Amino acid sequence: MAEIEPGARLCSGYFDEAAQIALLRELEKAIARAPLFTPTMPRTGRPFSVRMTNCGPLGWVSDRARGYRYQDRHPETGEPWPPIPPVLLAAWEALADYPHPPQACLVNFYGREARMSLHQDRDEADFSAPILSVSLGADCRFRLGGGKRADSSRVFVLSSGDVMTLGGPARLRFHGVDRLLPELAPKLASPLFAEGGRINLTLRRVT
Ligand SMILES: O=C(O)CCC(=O)C(=O)O
Ligand SMILES: [Mn+2]
Numbered sequence: 001m002a003e004i005e006p007g008a009r010l011c012s013g014y015f016d017e018a019a020q021i022a023l024l025r026e027l028e029k030a031i032a033r034a035p036l037f038t039p040t041m042p043r044t045g046r047p048f049s050v051r052m053t054n055c056g057p058l059g060w061v062s063d064r065a066r067g068y069r070y071q072d073r074h075p076e077t078g079e080p081w082p083p084i085p086p087v088l089l090a091a092w093e094a095l096a097d098y099p100h101p102p103q104a105c106l107v108n109f110y111g112r113e114a115r116m117s118l119h120q121d122r123d124e125a126d127f128s129a130p131i132l133s134v135s136l137g138a139d140c141r142f143r144l145g146g147g148k149r150a151d152s153s154r155v156f157v158l159s160s161g162d163v164m165t166l167g168g169p170a171r172l173r174f175h176g177v178d179r180l181l182p183e184l185a186p187k188l189a190s191p192l193f194a195e196g197g198r199i200n201l202t203l204r205r206v207t
Contacts, residue, residue: 001095004156005144007130007170011095015161017188019087020136024190026085027107027136027199030055031192033082034074036109042067049114055105056084058206060123068123070104070206084203091132092203095165098129102203110140110180110198118145118153118176121166121204129205130167136160137188137198139181145174157181160188 001011015023036051045064054060058070059081073080084105092102108116121131135158142164145153155178158164166173180198187193 005154005170005173007166007168008144008173009095009165009167010156010158011163011165012159013161014091014095014163015087015134015136017161020161020188021190023085023087023134024136024188024192024199026087027201028190028192030082030085030107034059034077034079036107037074037076040064048116049111050116051109051111053107054081055088055107056081056103058104060104060106060204070123088134088201088203091134091163095163096130096132096203097167098205100129100205102129102132103206104202104204106202106204108200108202109192110138110177110200112138112180112196114177114197115179116177118143118149118174120172120174121202122172124204124206126205126207127171130165130171132203133164133166134201134203135162135164135198136201137193138183138196140198141178141181143176143178144170145176147173149174 034053039048039062142158
């Protein structure tokens with residue numbers, strides 16, 4: 001576990017290949033119940049380049065009419081989100097240093113061209129809990145900025161099995177994904193990665 005910036009910790013290879021494959025099987029089941037959807041930006045209605053779904057009591061969603069928010073139902077099926085896979089709860093317990101379990105697990109699916117622009121995670125009522133983020137699949141260029149959008153930023157490569165936590169002084173730092181890197185490593189066998197891509201799982205306390 002390396003502290004890459006105050007409050008930002010990177011645990012490279014936290015999940016070994018067997019654990020990554022077990023987690024992927026759980027995600028295949030979760031996505032069968034709660035299909036990936038394409039969120040849209042508040043006001044403009046512009047589609048995100050990532051597709052998303054969630055696990056847990058609450059899920060993060062966004063659309064033109066109602067903007068960024070958490071809700072307890074899938075926006076398209078109207079069903080509750082599937083439970084957070086136990087291996088992710090165990091990772092939270094081991095790494096989050098927080099006395100309560102996560103309430104939301106956002107699942108971001110990045111196709112080869114997807115990216116995520118610089119943003120803060122600030123739709124949660126309580127910033128005392130960290131964000132815990134797990135990478136699966138293709139490597140990406142992850143950008144970590146400062147507390148203001150214009151602050152300088154640094155790029156880190158996140159690889160399959162890596163876990164990053166943003167807590168304390170890093171909890172509200174801007175961050176984003178510039179792009180995926182060409183896949184040199186063998187792909188994880190999963191129908192989800194038939195055309196490559198990356199999955200990011202973000203565990204959060206919400207209320
Ligand atoms: O994909 C990532 O590594 C970051 C995802 C993220 O920042 C988010 O979902 O808020
Ligand atoms: Mn984020």
